[in-house]
Amino acid sequence: xxxxxxxxxxxxxxxxxxxxxxxxxxxxxxxxxxxxxxxxxxxxxxxxxxxxxxxxxxxxxxxxxxxxxxxxxxxxxxxxxxxxxxxxxxxxxxxxxxxxxxxxxxxx
Amino acid sequence: xxxxxxxxxxxxxxxxxxxxxxxxxxxxxxxxxxxxxxxxxxxxxxxxxxxxxxxxxxxxxxxxxxxxxxxxxxxxxxxxxxxxxxxxxxxxxxxxxxxxxxxxxxxxxxxxxxxxxxxxxxxxxxxxxxxxxxxxxxxxxxxxxxxxxxxxxxxxxxxxxxxxxxxxxxxxxxxxxxxxxxxxx
Numbered sequence: 001x002x003x004x005x006x007x008x009x010x011x012x013x014x015x016x017x018x019x020x021x022x023x024x025x026x027x028x029x030x031x032x033x034x035x036x037x038x039x040x041x042x043x044x045x046x047x048x049x050x051x052x053x054x055x056x057x058x059x060x061x062x063x064x065x066x067x068x069x070x071x072x073x074x075x076x077x078x079x080x081x082x083x084x085x086x087x088x089x090x091x092x093x094x095x096x097x098x099x100x101x102x103x104x105x106x107x108x
Numbered sequence: 109x110x111x112x113x114x115x116x117x118x119x120x121x122x123x124x125x126x127x128x129x130x131x132x133x134x135x136x137x138x139x140x141x142x143x144x145x146x147x148x149x150x151x152x153x154x155x156x157x158x159x160x161x162x163x164x165x166x167x168x169x170x171x172x173x174x175x176x177x178x179x180x181x182x183x184x185x186x187x188x189x190x191x192x193x194x195x196x197x198x199x200x201x202x203x204x205x206x207x208x209x210x211x212x213x214x215x216x217x218x219x220x221x222x223x224x225x226x227x228x229x230x231x232x233x234x235x236x237x238x239x240x241x242x243x244x245x246x247x248x249x250x251x252x253x254x255x256x257x258x259x260x261x262x263x264x265x266x267x268x269x270x271x272x273x274x275x276x277x278x279x280x281x282x283x284x285x286x287x288x289x290x291x292x293x
Protein backbone atom coordinates (compact mmCIF):
# COMPACT_ATOMS: atom_id res chain seq x y z
CA UNK A 1 0.00 0.00 0.00
CA UNK A 2 2.76 2.42 0.99
CA UNK A 3 4.91 1.35 -1.94
CA UNK A 4 1.93 1.90 -4.23
CA UNK A 5 1.61 5.45 -2.93
CA UNK A 6 5.32 6.01 -3.40
CA UNK A 7 5.01 4.78 -6.95
CA UNK A 8 2.17 7.24 -7.57
CA UNK A 9 4.28 10.04 -6.10
CA UNK A 10 7.14 9.09 -8.39
CA UNK A 11 4.86 9.09 -11.43
CA UNK A 12 3.41 12.46 -10.47
CA UNK A 13 6.92 13.91 -10.05
CA UNK A 14 7.85 12.59 -13.48
CA UNK A 15 4.81 14.32 -14.97
CA UNK A 16 5.55 17.58 -13.14
CA UNK A 17 9.06 17.50 -14.56
CA UNK A 18 7.66 17.84 -18.07
CA UNK A 19 6.68 21.44 -17.35
CA UNK A 20 9.81 23.41 -18.07
CA UNK A 21 10.38 27.06 -17.37
CA UNK A 22 10.71 29.69 -20.10
CA UNK A 23 14.12 30.91 -21.15
CA UNK A 24 15.06 34.50 -20.45
CA UNK A 25 15.00 36.40 -23.72
CA UNK A 26 17.54 39.09 -24.53
CA UNK A 27 14.85 41.81 -24.84
CA UNK A 28 13.47 40.93 -21.40
CA UNK A 29 16.93 41.01 -19.90
CA UNK A 30 17.53 44.41 -21.51
CA UNK A 31 14.17 45.67 -20.21
CA UNK A 32 14.98 44.63 -16.68
CA UNK A 33 18.53 46.00 -16.83
CA UNK A 34 17.07 49.32 -17.98
CA UNK A 35 15.15 49.57 -14.70
CA UNK A 36 18.34 49.67 -12.61
CA UNK A 37 18.59 53.12 -11.06
CA UNK A 38 21.89 54.80 -11.99
CA UNK A 39 24.28 55.44 -9.14
CA UNK A 40 25.54 59.00 -8.48
CA UNK A 41 29.04 58.23 -9.67
CA UNK A 42 27.79 56.78 -12.94
CA UNK A 43 25.59 59.84 -13.47
CA UNK A 44 28.68 62.04 -13.29
CA UNK A 45 30.52 59.62 -15.57
CA UNK A 46 27.75 59.71 -18.15
CA UNK A 47 27.24 63.47 -17.88
CA UNK A 48 30.63 64.93 -16.98
CA UNK A 49 29.35 68.46 -17.57
CA UNK A 50 27.03 67.98 -14.58
CA UNK A 51 29.95 68.43 -12.19
CA UNK A 52 31.00 71.64 -14.01
CA UNK A 53 27.43 72.82 -13.88
CA UNK A 54 27.43 72.16 -10.15
CA UNK A 55 30.56 74.26 -9.67
CA UNK A 56 29.11 77.12 -11.69
CA UNK A 57 25.89 76.90 -9.67
CA UNK A 58 27.74 76.95 -6.36
CA UNK A 59 29.86 79.92 -7.51
CA UNK A 60 26.75 81.83 -8.58
CA UNK A 61 25.07 81.23 -5.26
CA UNK A 62 28.25 82.30 -3.45
CA UNK A 63 28.56 85.52 -5.41
CA UNK A 64 24.90 86.34 -4.84
CA UNK A 65 25.20 85.69 -1.11
CA UNK A 66 28.36 87.80 -0.87
CA UNK A 67 26.75 90.67 -2.74
CA UNK A 68 23.77 90.56 -0.43
CA UNK A 69 25.98 90.61 2.69
CA UNK A 70 28.09 93.48 1.43
CA UNK A 71 25.05 95.53 0.47
CA UNK A 72 23.54 95.02 3.92
CA UNK A 73 26.78 96.01 5.65
CA UNK A 74 27.37 99.09 3.52
CA UNK A 75 23.79 100.34 3.47
CA UNK A 76 24.05 102.58 6.64
CA UNK A 77 27.27 104.20 5.41
CA UNK A 78 25.80 105.13 2.07
CA UNK A 79 23.15 107.26 3.84
CA UNK A 80 25.73 109.78 5.05
CA UNK A 81 26.22 112.28 2.28
CA UNK A 82 29.60 114.03 1.98
CA UNK A 83 29.72 117.63 3.26
CA UNK A 84 28.79 120.20 0.68
CA UNK A 85 26.84 117.82 -1.48
CA UNK A 86 23.28 118.78 -2.47
CA UNK A 87 21.98 115.80 -0.49
CA UNK A 88 23.52 117.34 2.63
CA UNK A 89 20.87 120.06 2.71
CA UNK A 90 18.29 117.40 3.38
CA UNK A 91 20.33 115.67 6.03
CA UNK A 92 19.53 116.00 9.71
CA UNK A 93 23.14 115.38 10.63
CA UNK A 94 24.11 119.00 10.05
CA UNK A 95 21.83 121.39 11.84
CA UNK A 96 20.34 124.22 9.78
CA UNK A 97 20.02 126.37 12.91
CA UNK A 98 23.57 127.55 13.49
CA UNK A 99 23.90 130.42 15.87
CA UNK A 100 25.42 133.48 14.18
CA UNK A 101 28.13 133.96 16.82
CA UNK A 102 30.55 135.89 14.58
CA UNK A 103 27.99 138.57 13.65
CA UNK A 104 27.18 139.25 17.33
CA UNK A 105 30.80 139.88 18.18
CA UNK A 106 31.11 142.51 15.42
CA UNK A 107 28.17 144.54 16.87
CA UNK A 108 29.98 144.77 20.18
CA UNK B 109 20.39 30.80 13.03
CA UNK B 110 18.15 29.33 10.31
CA UNK B 111 19.54 31.48 7.52
CA UNK B 112 23.14 31.72 8.67
CA UNK B 113 24.72 31.86 5.23
CA UNK B 114 23.05 33.79 2.49
CA UNK B 115 25.07 34.14 -0.70
CA UNK B 116 22.94 37.09 -1.82
CA UNK B 117 23.10 39.13 1.38
CA UNK B 118 26.17 41.18 0.43
CA UNK B 119 24.74 41.77 -3.01
CA UNK B 120 21.44 43.13 -1.74
CA UNK B 121 23.26 45.45 0.70
CA UNK B 122 25.31 46.86 -2.19
CA UNK B 123 22.12 47.34 -4.19
CA UNK B 124 20.63 49.24 -1.25
CA UNK B 125 23.68 51.51 -1.32
CA UNK B 126 23.05 52.27 -4.99
CA UNK B 127 25.67 49.99 -6.53
CA UNK B 128 24.69 49.65 -10.17
CA UNK B 129 27.00 46.72 -10.94
CA UNK B 130 25.58 44.76 -7.99
CA UNK B 131 22.11 45.25 -9.41
CA UNK B 132 23.29 43.94 -12.78
CA UNK B 133 24.76 40.87 -11.11
CA UNK B 134 21.51 40.34 -9.22
CA UNK B 135 19.51 40.42 -12.47
CA UNK B 136 21.87 37.90 -14.07
CA UNK B 137 21.61 35.64 -11.04
CA UNK B 138 17.88 35.83 -10.36
CA UNK B 139 15.96 36.74 -13.50
CA UNK B 140 15.47 33.15 -14.60
CA UNK B 141 14.06 32.08 -11.23
CA UNK B 142 11.79 35.10 -11.04
CA UNK B 143 10.48 34.51 -14.55
CA UNK B 144 9.96 30.80 -13.92
CA UNK B 145 7.97 31.43 -10.74
CA UNK B 146 5.89 34.18 -12.33
CA UNK B 147 5.17 32.01 -15.35
CA UNK B 148 4.09 29.01 -13.33
CA UNK B 149 1.96 31.05 -10.95
CA UNK B 150 0.20 33.31 -13.44
CA UNK B 151 0.31 30.98 -16.46
CA UNK B 152 0.81 33.65 -19.11
CA UNK B 153 4.31 34.11 -20.61
CA UNK B 154 3.81 37.77 -21.58
CA UNK B 155 2.39 38.65 -18.19
CA UNK B 156 5.20 36.73 -16.51
CA UNK B 157 7.71 39.02 -18.24
CA UNK B 158 5.84 42.12 -17.03
CA UNK B 159 5.76 40.65 -13.54
CA UNK B 160 9.50 39.99 -13.66
CA UNK B 161 10.15 43.60 -14.59
CA UNK B 162 7.90 44.87 -11.78
CA UNK B 163 9.62 42.55 -9.32
CA UNK B 164 13.05 43.97 -10.01
CA UNK B 165 11.74 47.55 -9.80
CA UNK B 166 10.47 46.68 -6.32
CA UNK B 167 13.79 45.10 -5.44
CA UNK B 168 15.64 48.34 -6.29
CA UNK B 169 13.09 50.27 -4.26
CA UNK B 170 12.96 48.07 -1.18
CA UNK B 171 16.48 46.57 -1.05
CA UNK B 172 17.20 48.76 1.96
CA UNK B 173 14.32 47.24 3.90
CA UNK B 174 15.60 43.66 3.59
CA UNK B 175 16.74 42.24 6.94
CA UNK B 176 18.88 39.14 7.14
CA UNK B 177 17.09 37.89 10.26
CA UNK B 178 13.73 38.02 8.51
CA UNK B 179 14.36 35.77 5.53
CA UNK B 180 16.95 34.76 2.96
CA UNK B 181 17.16 37.11 0.01
CA UNK B 182 15.84 34.37 -2.24
CA UNK B 183 12.81 33.82 -0.01
CA UNK B 184 12.23 37.58 0.19
CA UNK B 185 12.45 37.73 -3.61
CA UNK B 186 9.89 34.93 -3.99
CA UNK B 187 7.58 36.84 -1.64
CA UNK B 188 7.87 39.90 -3.86
CA UNK B 189 7.04 37.80 -6.94
CA UNK B 190 3.93 36.43 -5.25
CA UNK B 191 2.88 39.91 -4.11
CA UNK B 192 3.25 41.29 -7.64
CA UNK B 193 1.27 38.33 -9.01
CA UNK B 194 -1.49 38.93 -6.44
CA UNK B 195 -1.57 42.65 -7.21
CA UNK B 196 -1.90 41.96 -10.91
CA UNK B 197 -4.54 39.32 -10.35
CA UNK B 198 -6.51 41.74 -8.20
CA UNK B 199 -6.14 44.43 -10.83
CA UNK B 200 -7.43 42.16 -13.56
CA UNK B 201 -10.34 40.99 -11.36
CA UNK B 202 -8.74 37.63 -10.81
CA UNK B 203 -9.37 36.57 -14.36
CA UNK B 204 -7.24 33.46 -14.03
CA UNK B 205 -9.16 32.14 -11.06
CA UNK B 206 -12.43 32.94 -12.76
CA UNK B 207 -11.18 31.12 -15.83
CA UNK B 208 -10.21 28.13 -13.75
CA UNK B 209 -13.58 28.15 -12.02
CA UNK B 210 -15.30 28.23 -15.37
CA UNK B 211 -13.22 25.28 -16.53
CA UNK B 212 -14.11 23.41 -13.35
CA UNK B 213 -17.78 24.16 -13.84
CA UNK B 214 -17.60 22.99 -17.41
CA UNK B 215 -15.86 19.81 -16.36
CA UNK B 216 -17.92 18.93 -13.31
CA UNK B 217 -21.20 17.97 -15.00
CA UNK B 218 -19.43 15.59 -17.38
CA UNK B 219 -18.50 12.04 -16.64
CA UNK B 220 -14.87 12.95 -15.85
CA UNK B 221 -13.30 16.28 -14.97
CA UNK B 222 -10.30 15.24 -17.02
CA UNK B 223 -12.11 15.41 -20.36
CA UNK B 224 -10.41 18.71 -21.03
CA UNK B 225 -7.03 17.03 -20.58
CA UNK B 226 -7.59 14.19 -22.99
CA UNK B 227 -5.92 14.59 -26.34
CA UNK B 228 -3.32 17.04 -25.15
CA UNK B 229 0.39 16.37 -24.92
CA UNK B 230 1.71 15.28 -21.54
CA UNK B 231 3.23 18.68 -20.92
CA UNK B 232 0.00 20.46 -21.80
CA UNK B 233 -2.03 18.10 -19.62
CA UNK B 234 0.21 18.77 -16.63
CA UNK B 235 0.20 22.49 -17.34
CA UNK B 236 -3.59 22.49 -17.56
CA UNK B 237 -3.92 20.49 -14.36
CA UNK B 238 -1.65 22.94 -12.56
CA UNK B 239 -3.70 25.86 -13.86
CA UNK B 240 -6.87 24.25 -12.51
CA UNK B 241 -5.48 24.10 -8.97
CA UNK B 242 -6.60 26.79 -6.52
CA UNK B 243 -4.07 29.63 -6.52
CA UNK B 244 -2.60 29.00 -3.06
CA UNK B 245 -2.20 25.25 -3.71
CA UNK B 246 -0.47 26.02 -7.01
CA UNK B 247 1.85 28.55 -5.32
CA UNK B 248 2.82 26.08 -2.59
CA UNK B 249 3.55 23.38 -5.16
CA UNK B 250 5.52 25.69 -7.46
CA UNK B 251 7.59 27.11 -4.62
CA UNK B 252 8.54 23.76 -3.14
CA UNK B 253 8.73 21.58 -6.24
CA UNK B 254 9.91 23.83 -9.06
CA UNK B 255 11.68 26.60 -7.12
CA UNK B 256 13.06 24.03 -4.69
CA UNK B 257 12.34 26.02 -1.54
CA UNK B 258 12.02 24.17 1.73
CA UNK B 259 8.60 24.09 3.35
CA UNK B 260 9.79 26.69 5.87
CA UNK B 261 11.04 28.97 3.10
CA UNK B 262 7.82 28.53 1.13
CA UNK B 263 5.86 29.36 4.27
CA UNK B 264 7.91 32.50 4.71
CA UNK B 265 7.44 33.49 1.08
CA UNK B 266 3.69 32.88 1.28
CA UNK B 267 3.50 34.44 4.75
CA UNK B 268 1.66 31.47 6.21
CA UNK B 269 2.60 28.71 8.64
CA UNK B 270 4.58 25.63 7.70
CA UNK B 271 1.57 23.50 8.61
CA UNK B 272 -0.56 25.47 6.18
CA UNK B 273 2.01 24.93 3.41
CA UNK B 274 2.07 21.19 4.09
CA UNK B 275 -1.71 21.08 3.98
CA UNK B 276 -1.81 22.99 0.69
CA UNK B 277 0.85 20.69 -0.77
CA UNK B 278 -0.98 17.55 0.28
CA UNK B 279 -4.22 18.75 -1.26
CA UNK B 280 -2.48 19.90 -4.44
CA UNK B 281 -0.71 16.57 -4.96
CA UNK B 282 -3.87 14.59 -4.19
CA UNK B 283 -5.81 16.59 -6.77
CA UNK B 284 -3.07 16.26 -9.37
CA UNK B 285 -2.86 12.51 -8.85
CA UNK B 286 -6.60 12.20 -9.34
CA UNK B 287 -6.54 14.30 -12.50
CA UNK B 288 -3.33 13.09 -14.05
CA UNK B 289 -2.89 9.50 -12.85
CA UNK B 290 -6.21 7.95 -11.97
CA UNK B 291 -8.18 8.87 -15.06
CA UNK B 292 -5.52 9.15 -17.71
CA UNK B 293 -2.68 7.11 -16.30
